[in-house]
Amino acid sequence: MNEERRPVAFDYDADPGRFRLCQQNTAAFGLAGDVHPAVAAIFATNGAAPVLDMGCGNGRLGTALDTAGVAWVGLDRSRALLADLRGPGLRGDAARLPFQGASFGGVAAVYMLYHLADPMAAIREAHRVLRPGGLFVAVAPSRATDPELAPFLPPAPLDTFDAELAPRMLAALFSNVTVDAWDAPMTRLPDPSAVEAYLRGRMHHPEVARSVARRVEIPISITKRGAVVWGRK
Ligand SMILES: C[S@@+](CC[C@H](N)C(=O)[O-])C[C@H]1O[C@@H](n2cnc3c(N)ncnc32)[C@H](O)[C@@H]1O
Known part of the structure; x- marks a missing residue:
């Protein structure tokens, strides 16, 4: 297979408001992808601790791990997001873990491997720092998410990591790979300004977001697709 793939742009320090908008959209328009409490609960029930949260961002998984009583440390490339982290965190690159x-x-690795040109480098690092029997989880959207908006958007290369690639990539190093996928109309955008904010949060150019917001029929229900993929060392 010779598909063109591109890492998702890293804009967290240049435009911290964009990621905040994305998180506000999740809260305002539907809980799609809010996997953090469920992921934390699985680490807790498996006694998998401490947890390294690669690409921890401003700590949504950390908050859920605190609630579940699981010790954790976050690592992230973004100074801006680490400044908002409540809990132990350090700046670093998932492809070269300082552990x-x-x-x-x-x-x-929750919604972060698609930022790497070579996601396998971070998956190898995760494997290295895990104890035998330890658990790795990767979460990513499907390449077929948001099908209702796709006809209105310019064509784009696939991400370097997505829900379809995840099982194969994890199986290269981990055993007992399991996939918990979601595929449901989880997000409802009530008006053009919601469509525009949603697309801006998803990194679309402001003009594209505005133009799509004018053309779609509203309210619009968006089908969200993605997967939580687990592996054991
Ligand atoms: C979409 S956010 C997800 C944040 C968090 N995992 C969550 O679920 O809310 C992606 C995060 O990955 C971080 N990131 C991107 N590339 C990275 C790298 N090479 N090493 C560490 N963190 C990285 C970004 O700074 C950002 O915080």
Whole structure:
């Protein structure tokens, strides 16, 4: 297969408001992709601790891990998001983790591997820092998410990591790979300004967001697709 793939742009320090808008949209228009409490609960029930949260952002998984009583540390490339993190965190690159081998009972990569040109580099690092028997989780949208908006958007290359690629990539290093997929009309955009905010949050150019917001029939219900994929070292 020779598909063109591109890492999702890293805009967290240049435009921190864009990610905040994305998080506000999740709260305002539907809980699609709000996997953090469910992921934390699985680490807790498996006694997989401490957890390294690669690409922790401003700490949504950390908050859920605190609630579940699981010790964790976050690592992120963005100074702006780390400044908002409540909990232990350090700046770094998931592809070069500053930890010794076999240091963690769990490693998470929630909506972050698509930022890497080579996601396998971070998956290999996750494997290295996990103890034998430790759990790795990767979460990503499907390449077929948001089908109702796709006809209105310019064509774009696939991401370097998505829900379809995840099982194969994890299976290269981990055993017992399991997939928990979602596919449902989870988001409802009530008016053109909601459509525009939603597309801006998803990194579309402001002019594209405005133009699509004028053309879609509203209210519009959006089918969200993605997967939580687990593997055991
Ligand atoms: C979409 S956000 C997700 C944040 C968080 N995991 C969540 O679920 O809310 C992607 C995060 O990955 C971080 N990131 C991107 N590339 C990274 C890298 N190479 N190493 C560490 N963090 C990275 C970004 O700074 C950002 O915080």
